[in-house]
Amino acid sequence: MADHTAETGSSSAMLDVIVVGAGFAGVYAVYKFRRLGFSVRAFEAGGDVGGTWYWNRYPGCRCDIESIYYSYQFDDDLQQEWEWTERYASQPEILSYIRHVADRFDLRRDIRFNTRVTAARFEAASGQTPSHWTVATNGGQTHKARFCVMASGVLSAPNLPDIPGRDTFAGKSHHTGRWPRDGVDFTGLKVAVVGTGSSGIQSIPLIAEQAERVTVFQRTPNYAVPASNRPLEPHELNDIKSRYGEIRAASKKGFTALPFKPAGPSALGVSGGEREQVYEHWWRNNGLAFQGAFADLLFNEDANLTAANFVRNKIRELVNNEEVAERLTPRFPLGCRRMCVDTRYYATYNRTNVTLVDVSRRPIDGIVPEGVCVGGAVHAADAIVFATGYDAITGALLAMNLRGRGGLSLRDKWAEGPRAYLGLAARGFPNLFMVNGPGSPSVLINMVTGVEQHIDWIADCLAHLRNRGLDAVEAIAQHEDAWAAHNNEVAERSIRGNCASWYNGANIPGKPGGFMPYVGGFPAYSEKCEQVAQNGYEGFALS
């Protein structure tokens, strides 16, 4: 399907809402705001809807949340008519789904594609002009809207490490998050893969099947559990559809907005044999939810160790070469960095055309025309895959040069680390909302459910302002601080707060620290948001 053309011409008309991004969040935002009678326009840097699923076309790219959950629930006809074909949907299928949603609700007419927002500035009310945002796009155009909704994605600003000589490489190199539309043929090539996070773990087995040789450069090994992907049988899908309401309701009660219930409150409260049985069952069946097999796995180090050791043993069983197995074995607590789901990842290291190079102690020295240098030795490569991740959660927001009240830049406000009340709004930035901003559960939960909750909350807030003839909404400092303190406190209670990871910005040199996503779980978070709304938007100044 052809991409859409870019935005042309500035607009002097004052819109109600500008939405930045047309991934799952932006697409739903356009639908929702339009439905409530707000004038809305979205700007999207990509050539079509999809966000993450538009850009990430690397081999093996697949969602790590099951399709039947990783989908919208706002329209029952939509969820009844869409037929997921696999337990975990592949990137092409998710992209088709979101395109279908855009077609079905005729959303594209309010989205400008190939249009990147380069700056946005808040203008206080003056005379007859209400307070508003002026938004600049890459063609030099400007647009005005009373409200801005940043649906710009949390894993959308790629991290391409500054490795000396990167631009001298003679072959082609690709970041997994900017994969060519027509794919890449690795047949007969020597391929270097840098990075063993989710994108590396998903792509390495498929690249290894095609390429002549694959050399994987691993700085930190990660825990991966089997996805156990398979086709969804029609009878399963029909059963799900007949109970969708019930399934969605149960999901909203789940800590991660998924309907999994732990096998017990504590991994330490059952016998060793019973625990192994539970782990074996969850390992075989539940993918990412493995880390919730017992309720205390992410809160108690001793409990966590039992699950970590279970996976470590699995790695030793799956990888024939003991030394390679050791290198692939993570030493940090399970779940403290984003866990991965895999399909034949560990077994791929049993192939004779795959080599694992440990760059944890001795980093990559540089890239030369012929390949990748480590410890003075050149590992020959015809192509490099950078599976090196993202400037997560804040990267896309900070790239937009946002300026709030009095010209305050978001970068300055967040110089010591990001803070946003409920992860939705930052003091000094009136009428600007973030979807999945720092301080919201975002990447720790089923993101589609999180996105719907955020957009619904923002839409209700705008309707509240409209009904009362109000002009502006802004987070109050004391509430923003209290939320940041609460966020830190729950992160400290959790195992997740204990590692260097992209959750706390450690993957980006110079990025200020602090655990960004809210660890308190979806039910507690959504209840808090509801309470805030019911109390007349407590913690926000309305004017």
Ligand code: NA7
């Ligand atoms: P991740 O999970 O951030 O993984 C990036 C990987 O790249 C990780 O293994 C990094 O090692 C590695 N990396 C980054 N820079 C370098 C350099 N300079 N040298 C060697 N290795 C490097 O990104 P993904 O795209 O895999 O996954 C992102 C999320 O998308 C994922 O969690 C899912 O939610 C979907 P490090 O760990 O920093 O030592």
